[in-house]
Amino acid sequence: MKKARVILEKAFKEGRNFLLEPEAKRLCEIYNIPVTRFNVASNLEEAKKIAKEIGYPVVLKIVSPDILHKTDAGGVIINIKSENELEEAYNKIMNNVKKYKPDARIVGVLVQEFAPPATEIIIGVAKDPQFGHAIMFGLGGIFVEVLKDVTFRILPIEEKDAREMIREIKSYPVLKGYRGSEPADEESIVSMLINVSKMIEDNPEIEQLDLNPVLVYNKGAKVVDARVIFRI
Numbered sequence: 001m002k003k004a005r006v007i008l009e010k011a012f013k014e015g016r017n018f019l020l021e022p023e024a025k026r027l028c029e030i031y032n033i034p035v036t037r038f039n040v041a042s043n044l045e046e047a048k049k050i051a052k053e054i055g056y057p058v059v060l061k062i063v064s065p066d067i068l069h070k071t072d073a074g075g076v077i078i079n080i081k082s083e084n085e086l087e088e089a090y091n092k093i094m095n096n097v098k099k100y101k102p103d104a105r106i107v108g109v110l111v112q113e114f115a116p117p118a119t120e121i122i123i124g125v126a127k128d129p130q131f132g133h134a135i136m137f138g139l140g141g142i143f144v145e146v147l148k149d150v151t152f153r154i155l156p157i158e159e160k161d162a163r164e165m166i167r168e169i170k171s172y173p174v175l176k177g178y179r180g181s182e183p184a185d186e187e188s189i190v191s192m193l194i195n196v197s198k199m200i201e202d203n204p205e206i207e208q209l210d211l212n213p214v215l216v217y218n219k220g221a222k223v224v225d226a227r228v229i230f231r232i
């Protein structure tokens, strides 16, 4: 798709082989992958305006090509409930980042919708020199980090493959809901997996994609952080 190509070309022209979070989320939107509502502010006043449009609570994140792991830089503050808290958070992020990497180029501050806690999943894509692109799916947190409970397929995949992937992880019962917790919206995961497959089919220059975490609700889902590495 042309719109996706424009995003990758722009980053490439700026000498990057990766997308910033707002760019990666825009790419997701093009492929109907649901993300937290967002906009980039270049100053505090703009941040206030965007937060009002989105509605509190919001999250602020640093946007910089020199900062890949935003949390490490003190560049993420979540659950900001008012304009006063927003101002405090904005200044704090700027100070943190200045201390962490004084020469970091700052594009702006990402203001986004705060996604309330829910079942966390991760969707990843990596390119293997022999097999090409593979897609990974699993539950987030300890399920992936400790238990390595994930499943893989070579891309492209179809709906049938997406359904199989979801059902074959050991932690599938967690998605189904347990001890009274609500079941996660399996259909929203199916469509995200298929849409990621389409994205990679259209844009094979993407070498790595990380949607981590994605929060899955009883109805719908939201990508909270997105990372893309490509080679044009």
Ligand code: ADP
Pocket: 036, 059, 061, 068, 069, 070, 071, 072, 076, 078, 112, 113, 114, 115, 116, 212, 213, 224, 225
């Ligand atoms: P990093 O670059 O450090 O990976 P993230 O964007 O993943 O930064 O933010 C760090 C963590 O903050 C996320 O893993 C998630 O737990 C939480 N978080 C980030 N954005 C949101 C959001 N919009 N709503 C709720 N929680 C969020």
Ligand code: MG
Pocket: 212, 213, 225
């Ligand atoms: Mg992250």
